[in-house]
Amino acid sequence: MSDLGFDPSLKKKKKSKKTDESGESPAPESEGTPAVEDELFSGLKKKKKKSTKAFEMSPTPGEEDLSSSFDDLTLKKKKKKKSTKTTADDFEQQLEEAGIEEVPAEATEEDGNVSSGGFTYEELLSRFFTILKTNNPELAGDRSGPKFRIPPPICQREGSKKTLFANVQEIATVLQRNPEHLIQFLFAELGTSGSIDGEKRLVLKGKFQPKQMESVLRRYIIEYVTCKTCKSMNTELKRESANRLHFLSCKACGSTRSVSSIKTGFQAQIGRRKKM
Amino acid sequence: MSTIQNLTAFDPFADTGDSEAQPTNYIHIRIQQRNGRKTLTTVQGVPNEYDLKKILKVLKKDFACNGNIVKDDELGEVIQLQGDQRVKVSEFLTTQLQLPKKNIKIHGF
Ligand SMILES: [Zn+2]
Numbered sequence: 281m282s283d284l285g286f287d288p289s290l291k292k293k294k295k296s297k298k299t300d301e302s303g304e305s306p307a308p309e310s311e312g313t314p315a316v317e318d319e320l321f322s323g324l325k326k327k328k329k330k331s332t333k334a335f336e337m338s339p340t341p342g343e344e345d346l347s348s349s350f351d352d353l354t355l356k357k358k359k360k361k362k363s364t365k366t367t368a369d370d371f372e373q374q375l376e377e378a379g380i381e382e383v384p385a386e387a388t389e390e391d392g393n394v395s396s397g398g399f400t401y402e403e404l405l406s407r408f409f410t411i412l413k414t415n416n417p418e419l420a421g422d423r424s425g426p427k428f429r430i431p432p433p434i435c436q437r438e439g440s441k442k443t444l445f446a447n448v449q450e451i452a453t454v455l456q457r458n459p460e461h462l463i464q465f466l467f468a469e470l471g472t473s474g475s476i477d478g479e480k481r482l483v484l485k486g487k488f489q490p491k492q493m494e495s496v497l498r499r500y501i502i503e504y505v506t507c508k509t510c511k512s513m514n515t516e517l518k519r520e521s522a523n524r525l526h527f528l529s530c531k532a533c534g535s536t537r538s539v540s541s542i543k544t545g546f547q548a549q550i551g552r553r554k555k556m
Numbered sequence: 557m558s559t560i561q562n563l564t565a566f567d568p569f570a571d572t573g574d575s576e577a578q579p580t581n582y583i584h585i586r587i588q589q590r591n592g593r594k595t596l597t598t599v600q601g602v603p604n605e606y607d608l609k610k611i612l613k614v615l616k617k618d619f620a621c622n623g624n625i626v627k628d629d630e631l632g633e634v635i636q637l638q639g640d641q642r643v644k645v646s647e648f649l650t651t652q653l654q655l656p657k658k659n660i661k662i663h664g665f
Contacts, residue, residue: 441591468663469663469664469665470589470664470665471586471587471588471589471663471664472588472589485589486589487589488665489665492665493665495665496664496665545584545586545600545631545663546584546586546598546600546626546628546631546634547588548588548596548598548626548634548636549626
């Protein structure tokens with residue numbers, strides 16, 4: 281019975297093996313030592329499969345690989361120049377030819393549009409932009425690149441009345457702002473006070489959800505980080521010592537604007553009343 | 557008709573609308589946390605021509621909350637309301653008192 285139960289699986293394996301790799305012939309050995317060998321082979325087979333798959337796959341994305349390997353801008357430029365030159369030469373030649381005949385002229389024109397190494401203009405353009413996006417996304421107009429990605433605020437509860445804002449420091453450095461300034465804004469905006477603990481985390485009085493923190497941070501970024509002219513976040517906050525005003529200067533476009541100082545405004549008396 | 561289409565989309569030299577020319581005009585609506593889930597809304601900078609007492613009376617009735625007026629030496633009279641009434645107050649100021657929305661600043665989370 282056991283033999284009968286065992287046999288079909290073996291056969292199956294044999295079959296699959298035969299289809300996969302015709303070169304090897306492990307069939308007789310597997311008959312002699314069933315369990316361990318089979319496992320081994322099955323592993324081997326898997327590997328083989330993968331490798332063959334890779335081989336099969338490799339030709340198709342070869343073009344992509346090639347295009348991505350053109351990271352070197354100079355190389356690409358050269359290529360482009362060459363191709364344009366060749367097309368120009370070709371075109372001239374074809375024009376000369378076209379002087380005699382009319383019918384092939386159309387065909388050559390079409391060739392000129394499509395050729396330059398088998399790429400159409402659209403393809404070249406999209407390839408250029410994908411390469412630009414992968415290498416320097418800032419130039420491609422992508423502001424949400426890794427450089428200006430603001431980490432989400434991490435808020436933990438500290439006891440029942442306090443909130444621990446763990447990554448103020450990190451966020452302030454990403455925004456290129458003095459953490460003191462950001463903390464001052466948070467205090468004013470949330471109508472609370474707090475302190476910085478030993479690990480440079482901010483302890484705020486009151487309960488605040490990360491979502492609420494995010495909205496406050498967003499307002500801070502609009503007020504004190506983004507350049508209103510070009511919407512870049514690559515800015516610097518300087519304090520002019522002459523007039524004690526804060527100025528926001530953009531590193532991307534160079535524009536400067538004055539920024540209002542942080543005002544706490546009216547703070548209501550909470551808890552114990554003032555002594556009369 | 558400008559031939560450069562990009563310029564029509566966004567004018568970098570346009571007024572951003574937040575000039576500091578009249579800084580005293582702003583009405584600040586703030587929130588403060590009290591003990592527990594309780595909060596407090598403060599309205600600072602309502603123009604003097606309005607009768608704060610009457611406004612407070614209406615607000616208290618409309619929002620079904622208590623409130624009072626606090627006199628601050630520098631910031632003038634401030635309305636205090638119990639609970640988070642920020643959105644409702646700003647709505648009231650814009651619709652009932654016809655105050656421009658850009659002069660109202662809602663603070664807090
Ligand atoms: Zn700028």
